Amino acid sequence: MEYLSALNPSGLLRSVSNMSSDLSRKVWTSAPPPQRPFRVCDHKRTIRKGLTAATRQELLDKAEKTLLLSEDLTLVLEEDGTTVDSEDFFQLLEDDTCLMVLESGQSWSPTRSGVLSYGLGREKPKHSKDIARITFDVYKQNPRDLFGSLNVKATFYGLYSMSCDFQGLGPKKVLREFLRWTSKLLQGLGHILLGISSTLRHVLEGAEQWQHRQGRLHAY
CATH class of the missing domain: 1.20.5 (Single alpha-helices involved in coiled-coils or other helix-helix interfaces)
Structure with missing residues (x-):
C-alpha cells in the first residue's frame, strides 16, 4: 500500500515540486554577485586606484592591500561622505562610483576646488599683508544632484568675512x-x-x- 500511495499522481507532483524548489534555491544561493568596477582613494585624495569587487567586504580587503591601510576601515562616498555601512547599500551603487576608505580616527572632508589669493595661488612676499582671500568650495549634498553646490567665502584684511552658498539642483x-x-x-x-x-x-x-x-x- 505504501508503494501504491507513492505512485499517487498528487504525491509525485508534490515531490517533483519540492525537488525543483530546492534545486532553484541552491542555484540562486550559489550564484555569486558579478564583479563591478569602483574607484577608491585615501582620506587625503592623494592616492586613487581602480578596483573591481563583488561585495563590500571584498572591496575593503582589496583597498587595504592596494592603499597600504590598516584594519578597521570605513567605506564612504567620496563626493558627500555618506557611509556605505551595509551590503544592500553597496549593491545599489552604480559602476565606477568614487569611494573613500577611512582608517580609524580619520574623517571625510569636502573637496577644496582651490584658493584664489595674490596672483591666483603664487607665493606672496614675506612682508606682505592679505587684502582679500576668496575660497571656492564645490560639493554635493546628494549623490543624485545633477549639479554640485558652490560655496564662496571671502575674507577681507583677515578680519571681515562673508560667504554665499549656491545650492545645486x-x-x-x-x-x-x-x-x-x-x-x-x-x-x-x-x-x-x-x-x-x-x-x-x-x-x-x-x-x-x-x-x-x-x-x-x-x-x-
Whole structure:
C-alpha cells in the first residue's frame, strides 16, 4: 500500500515540486554577485586606484592591500561622505562610483576646488599683508544632484568675512525649472505674436479704408 500511495499522481507532483524548489534555491544561493568596477582613494585624495569587487567586504580587503591601510576601515562616498555601512547599500551603487576608505580616527572632508589669493595661488612676499582671500568650495549634498553646490567665502584684511552658498539642483528640480522658464518664454512669445497680429490687422484695415476713400474721390 505504501508503494501504491507513492505512485499517487498528487504525491509525485508534490515531490517533483519540492525537488525543483530546492534545486532553484541552491542555484540562486550559489550564484555569486558579478564583479563591478569602483574607484577608491585615501582620506587625503592623494592616492586613487581602480578596483573591481563583488561585495563590500571584498572591496575593503582589496583597498587595504592596494592603499597600504590598516584594519578597521570605513567605506564612504567620496563626493558627500555618506557611509556605505551595509551590503544592500553597496549593491545599489552604480559602476565606477568614487569611494573613500577611512582608517580609524580619520574623517571625510569636502573637496577644496582651490584658493584664489595674490596672483591666483603664487607665493606672496614675506612682508606682505592679505587684502582679500576668496575660497571656492564645490560639493554635493546628494549623490543624485545633477549639479554640485558652490560655496564662496571671502575674507577681507583677515578680519571681515562673508560667504554665499549656491545650492545645486537635482534632475527633477532642473527639469521643473526648465519647464517653468519654457512656459514663461512661450507666454511672452505668444503676447508678442498677438501684438504683431493686431498691428498688422490695423495697418491692413487702414490701407483698405484709404483705398476706399481714394475710389470715392475718383468717382466724383
